Amino acid sequence: MLKINNKYLKFILLLFILILILITNFFDNFRNIYNNNFDKRIDSIYGFCGNESIGYLKYLNKKYKLNNNPQIINYKHTPNVSWAIIDPKKIKLPSNEIILLNYPGKNISLNHTREANNKFYINNLHFYSDKINKIDRIILSFKSNFNNNDMTLDLYSGVGFEEKTLLKTLNHFYKISKNEYQIDVNLNVNKISLRDSRISFKINNLKNREIQKIVIKAKNKFDVSNYEIIDNYEKCFLIRKK
Amino acid sequence: MSELLKIILIFPLFLIFIYVPFPIFNKANSERKLSFLTYNLIINCNIFLFFSLLPMPIKEYQNIFIFLYILIFVYTAFLYKINLIKKNYTDLFVFFLSFFILACVIANNLNLGWDAKFFYYIKSLFFYEGLHVGDLVNFENNKWHPHLGSYLWAFFWKIPLLDIEYFGRLFYLFIFTFSIYFVCIKINKSSFFCYILYFLILIIFFQYERFSGLQEILIFSFLIISSKILYNLNIKSKFFDIIIILSIANIMMWIKSEGIIYSAIIIVILLFNKNIQLKEKIYTVLSFIVLFFLKVLIFKYYNFEVDAQPYNLEYIKFISLNEFLYKIYLITIYLGYYSLKNIIFVLGVLLLLVLNFTNRNKISLINYNLFFILNIGFIFSAYLFRDLDILNASIEYSLRTTLERIVFTSSSFYLYLILIFINNNFNFLRNNGKINK
Numbered sequence: 001m002l003k004i005n006n007k008y009l010k011f012i013l014l015l016f017i018l019i020l021i022l023i024t025n026f027f028d029n030f031r032n033i034y035n036n037n038f039d040k041r042i043d044s045i046y047g048f049c050g051n052e053s054i055g056y057l058k059y060l061n062k063k064y065k066l067n068n069n070p071q072i073i074n075y076k077h078t079p080n081v082s083w084a085i086i087d088p089k090k091i092k093l094p095s096n097e098i099i100l101l102n103y104p105g106k107n108i109s110l111n112h113t114r115e116a117n118n119k120f121y122i123n124n125l126h127f128y129s130d131k132i133n134k135i136d137r138i139i140l141s142f143k144s145n146f147n148n149n150d151m152t153l154d155l156y157s158g159v160g161f162e163e164k165t166l167l168k169t170l171n172h173f174y175k176i177s178k179n180e181y182q183i184d185v186n187l188n189v190n191k192i193s194l195r196d197s198r199i200s201f202k203i204n205n206l207k208n209r210e211i212q213k214i215v216i217k218a219k220n221k222f223d224v225s226n227y228e229i230i231d232n233y234e235k236c237f238l239i240r241k242k
Numbered sequence: 243m244s245e246l247l248k249i250i251l252i253f254p255l256f257l258i259f260i261y262v263p264f265p266i267f268n269k270a271n272s273e274r275k276l277s278f279l280t281y282n283l284i285i286n287c288n289i290f291l292f293f294s295l296l297p298m299p300i301k302e303y304q305n306i307f308i309f310l311y312i313l314i315f316v317y318t319a320f321l322y323k324i325n326l327i328k329k330n331y332t333d334l335f336v337f338f339l340s341f342f343i344l345a346c347v348i349a350n351n352l353n354l355g356w357d358a359k360f361f362y363y364i365k366s367l368f369f370y371e372g373l374h375v376g377d378l379v380n381f382e383n384n385k386w387h388p389h390l391g392s393y394l395w396a397f398f399w400k401i402p403l404l405d406i407e408y409f410g411r412l413f414y415l416f417i418f419t420f421s422i423y424f425v426c427i428k429i430n431k432s433s434f435f436c437y438i439l440y441f442l443i444l445i446i447f448f449q450y451e452r453f454s455g456l457q458e459i460l461i462f463s464f465l466i467i468s469s470k471i472l473y474n475l476n477i478k479s480k481f482f483d484i485i486i487i488l489s490i491a492n493i494m495m496w497i498k499s500e501g502i503i504y505s506a507i508i509i510v511i512l513l514f515n516k517n518i519q520l521k522e523k524i525y526t527v528l529s530f531i532v533l534f535f536l537k538v539l540i541f542k543y544y545n546f547e548v549d550a551q552p553y554n555l556e557y558i559k560f561i562s563l564n565e566f567l568y569k570i571y572l573i574t575i576y577l578g579y580y581s582l583k584n585i586i587f588v589l590g591v592l593l594l595l596v597l598n599f600t601n602r603n604k605i606s607l608i609n610y611n612l613f614f615i616l617n618i619g620f621i622f623s624a625y626l627f628r629d630l631d632i633l634n635a636s637i638e639y640s641l642r643t644t645l646e647r648i649v650f651t652s653s654s655f656y657l658y659l660i661l662i663f664i665n666n667n668f669n670f671l672r673n674n675g676k677i678n679k
Contacts, residue, residue, distance in 0.1 A: 009434035016441035017339070023445065026343050029350035033245050038352075038406060045353050079356045088368040091380045 046084075049236040051076055053101040054084045056236045060099065061085040064230065064238065070097035073222065075104050077111075077127055097230070098222065100237040106223050108132060110216040117210055121200035125189060132218035135187040140203065141213040142179045149173075150205040153183055157199060164200065179212075248404050249345045249412070253338055255308070255401065256416040259286045262311045267322045274333075280424050280467055281482070283417065284489045287394070291496055294393040295540060299372035300400050308401075333427055336437050340444055341419050345412050351450045352408060358455025362392045366410060369396035376544050385550035388537075390496035391457040414459050418452075419444070421463035425470050425658050429665050439661060446585060457498045458647045464490050465654040468508045472609050473658055477517050484526055487512050492533045499551055500624070500648070502534070507616045511609050557629035566626065569637055573625050576641040580649040587649050590656020593663055605662050613655045621648060 021027075032041065039058065046054030053074065060066065061084075068090040072082050081101070108131060111123045122135075138153070152171040156164040173181045187199075203211070227239035260266075260279040263286075268275050293303065318324075354363055361383050368377055369392065378384040395410030426440040427433075452459045468490045475483045491505035509530045513523050541548045581587050594610050625637060625645075 006432070006434055009432065009438065013434050013438050013441065016438055016445065020340070020343055020441055020445055020448075024343055024347045024448070026346055029346035030246070032350050033346060038245065041350065041352055045351070079359045081359075083354070083359045083363045083367075086364060086367065088364065088371050088373055088377070088381070 049234045050102065052078045052081050052084075053236055054081060056101065056233060057081060057084040057099065059233075060231060060238055066095070067097045067240075068093040068095040070095045070099050070238070071130075072099045072101065073130060074101040075108070075131065076102040077124065096241045098227070098239050098241075100222060100224070100239065101235070103222075103224065103235045103237055104220070106220050108218045108220050110135065110218055112214065112216055114214075115200070118203045118206055119200065120202075120214060121198060122216060125199050128218065129189055131221055132189060133221055134189060135185045135199075135216060135218050137182055137184050137217050138201070139176070139215040139217065140173075140181045140183075140211050141215075142181075142209055143212050145178045146181075146209055147175075148181075148205065148207055148209070150207075151181065152204045153185075154202045154204065155185070155187065155199065156201065167199075245349060245406065246346075248406065248409070249342065249349060252398070252401070252404060252409055252412055253341055253416075256398075256413060258308070258311045258315060259283060260420060262286075262314045262318070265318045265322060267318065267324050269322060276424060276428055277479075279420070280471070281486055283420065284464075284467070284486050284493065287390070287493045288489050290394055290397065291390050291493065294369070294390060295375055297374045297376055299374065300369055300397055301372060304397065304400065305402065332433065333423075336440065337419065337423050340441065341416060344415055344419065344444070344448055347448075347450050348408055348411055348415060348453050351454075353450075353454060355451060355454035355456045357457075361387055362395065362455050362457060365389050365392035366395040366399065369393050370400050379545050385547040387457070387498050388496045388501075390493065391460050391498075394460075395455070411453050411455060414453055417463045418447075418459050421466040421654075422447070422657075425466055425661055429661055430668060435665075435668060439664070443657065452650075456647070458651045460497050461494050461501055461504055462651050462654040464494055465504060465508070465651065466657055469609070469613075469655045469658040472508065472511050472515070473606065473662070475512075475515055475517060480517055480522070484512065484518070484522065488526065488529050488533065491530060495533065495537055500620075500651075503620050503624075504651070505530070507613060507620070510616060511612050514608055514612055558627045561627070569626050570622070572637055572641060573622055573645075576638075576645050577621060577649070580646045583646070584649050584653050586657055586660065587653035590653060590660055593660060594656070597663070605659065605666070607659075610656065610659050617652050617655075621645070621652075624648075 036044070042058065043055040046052045048055035048059070057072070066085070066087075069082070069086055072085075074081055108128070110125075110128060110132075112120050113123055114120050140151075151173045152169055153173070154169050155167045157167055167187070170183055170185065173183045176182045222239075224237055224239055226242070228242050229237060229239055231238040260283045262282060264278050264282050266274050266278040266282065293300075293307075364381060365378060365384065368374075368381065369389075375389060375393075378389060391414075394413055397410070398413040399405070399407055399410035401409060422440060422443050426443065427436050429439065430436055452462075468487060471483050471486060471490075487508055491509055494501035494505045509526065512518065512526060518526070538548055581591070590610075591614065594607065594614060597605060597607055598611070625641060628637075628640065
């Protein structure tokens with residue numbers, strides 16, 4: 001029978017230390033810390049102007065004397081980013097500056113998921129509550145020319161297993177191109193309570209036609225041309241109320 | 243100064259907080275007393291808690307505090323005639339080596355966790371910027387969790403000359419590695435065997451995400467420590483051990499909301515210890531109640547919300563049978579899934595089950611049986627009676643985003659059981675000549 005003595009134990013110990021070094025990428029970590037300072041490493045992790053854009057926020061904080069804690073609007077769905085530049089001493093003071101990250105332009109297309117051919121829901125409407133006032137319109141695209149005046153749209157609060165509540169039924173679809181129909185929804189998102197932030201809708205009387213694409217449009221609350229632009233880098237802005 | 247050098251320098255500073263205030267050296271052989279290292283850590287965390295409650299910025303006392311502790315350490319070494327140069331530092335080197343390897347992961351990664359960005363980092367920034375606990379009332383997300391973890395983060399972030407954000411989180415790493423060091427080192431006469439266990443557990447448990455500013459790792463570490471103290475509690479040292487368990491309960495209460503439950507669980511386990519007399523049990527319960535209400539009073543004093551968690555009696559009273567059964571079904575599924583993903587949790591529970599029927603190792607299982615029952619009870623009731631409408635979330639979302647961390651925290655308590663089992667079997671093999679002595 002195999003006898004284990006201290007030599008074996010020493011060997012196993014060294015092996016375990018080596019495994020720890022390897023699985024933690026110790027040498028890569030060591031080299032990166034040695035070659036890049038803290039700020040550089042932060043930029044490479046969070047991006048400069050893209051996703052969380054922490055690099056841009058830190059850059060603004062260094063370059064400008066920001067007015068209290070500016071409101072930060074990130075059009076990409078990421079964790080809260082205000083932590084990067086928040087000044088706790090001025091936490092409740094109003095600011096006349098706004099930081100826009102990943103700004104998409106005057107109009108926003110809302111992310112949605114297709115449940116079935118004629119059933120859709122808007123993902124996390126709550127995310128858009130500080131970016132839009134209302135859902136303006138929905139555009140349906142079909143593969144080819146299609147004439148249908150009977151289509152209706154049922155708008156619900158709630159999704160999937162949740163109990164759905166019918167908010168309203170709309171029936172005034174109109175044709176905007178050979179294969180596209182549009183409907184004006186004008187749903188004020190600020191009037192929908194937080195717990196109903198999941199919105200779904202169903203399109204009726206499709207006459208067996210498949211919807212190829214759907215676009216849900218909303219007007220951006222922020223039009224940068226109405227503000228004084230203090231700083232701009234690609235899709236990131238620091239703006240001030242005129 | 244290079245960041246790598248700073249990481250090396252922060253280690254001895256952290257060590258001060260386990261070497262002081264109680265003398266850790268054994269007069270007879272100048273060896274370090276492992277239990278006293280732990281006592282110091284627990285007492286110091288309580289001292290930090292005390293400071294965190296005062297309307298005093300960190301920088302006003304930080305330097306004096308550290309200087310005083312260094313003085314006490316030097317004085318103790320002098321008093322006990324410890325030759326610091328001739329001492330055997332193998333244990334310490336192993337501890338440092340593991341700390342340094344893992345610290346580099348944190349220093350390189352830097353990404354903060356979701357909850358850290360929402361709660362803990364900003365709270366720690368309050369303390370870092372010289373504000374005090376009363377100012378947290380201005381922070382809208384303050385209500386969800388208490389602040390001790392963030393305060394520790396800020397204290398070690400603000401160390402003069404070092405002053406880097408993640409150094410606060412390195413203290414979490416220090417507590418984590420120390421808690422594992424505490425249960426592994428000296429579990430067996432063979433130091434190599436102890437070191438192997440130590441590194442093996444680090445390999446199993448270490449993940450960067452645990453140190454991304456989330457607080458579970460602190461409760462995890464304190465539960466590991468309490469598991470060993472509760473198991474080894476004997477008549478000789480019981481007074482000190484009871485105080486330490488109460489102190490751990492106090493710390494956990496101030497780290498996270500669910501810390502109160504884990505605090506209550508370790509106190510219940512303490513009450514079932516046969517070495518503790520009735521009078522001592524009564525004092526323990528009274529002390530725990532006092533600590534709990536002290537926290538409530540402090541919350542009220544600073545105008546913090548005491549009942550911010552999503553539980554209300556109305557919801558519990560009117561929960562339908564269908565919803566109740568559906569929730570039980572989902573909790574069971576997700577608990578099973580996350581348990582299977584956590585090797586220590588699944589091993590610990592299986593071992594407990596097996597040992598309950600075939601206890602040949604003579605391991606006392608009462609602590610672990612109690613922990614298992616109370617912990618499972620906690621997990622089910624936490625999700626069953628949670629009014630998710632308040633959080634605007636579904637139960638599935640809630641389970642998906644939080645249960646893994648609860649299973650991880652809970653797994654820590656079983657770790658010592660697994661270690662005792664491995665050690666007993668190692669000793670059995672050794673005594674039977676299969677391993678050379």
